[in-house]
Amino acid sequence: MVVSGGVQMNHNGKRRSYDRAFRVEAVRLVTEEKRKAAEVARDLGISATLLHRWKQQLAEDGARAFPGKGHQSVEQEELRRLRRQLADVTEERNILKKALAVFSRCPR
Numbered sequence: 001m002v003v004s005g006g007v008q009m010n011h012n013g014k015r016r017s018y019d020r021a022f023r024v025e026a027v028r029l030v031t032e033e034k035r036k037a038a039e040v041a042r043d044l045g046i047s048a049t050l051l052h053r054w055k056q057q058l059a060e061d062g063a064r065a066f067p068g069k070g071h072q073s074v075e076q077e078e079l080r081r082l083r084r085q086l087a088d089v090t091e092e093r094n095i096l097k098k099a100l101a102v103f104s105r106c107p108r
Contacts, residue, residue: 024066026051
């Protein structure tokens with residue numbers, strides 16, 4: 001396993017992903033069984049920093065922590081929608097700018 005920029009990579013260079021059950025169980029080992037985060041992280045093959053981040057997310061969001069792909073929070077979904085809308089409007093603006101440049105060059 002290679003750590004690249006704080007992201008754990010497998011031997012193929014692809015980012016590793018962990019399902020919600022794995023994350024919750026890892027945090028449970030630290031919180032309920034009172035094991036040290038560094039020990040649990042080492043046993044599971046993850047970084048202690050990642051485990052601390054999961055612990056913090058679970059404490060802050062509870063049952064809504066680790067939503068997974070396609071199950072975003074309301075704020076994340078709205079942000080995604082607004083970014084897509086901004087990209088569409090920017091593309092429309094660029095098309096209009098090009099059309100204006102073409103029509104302003106044509107002699108009448």
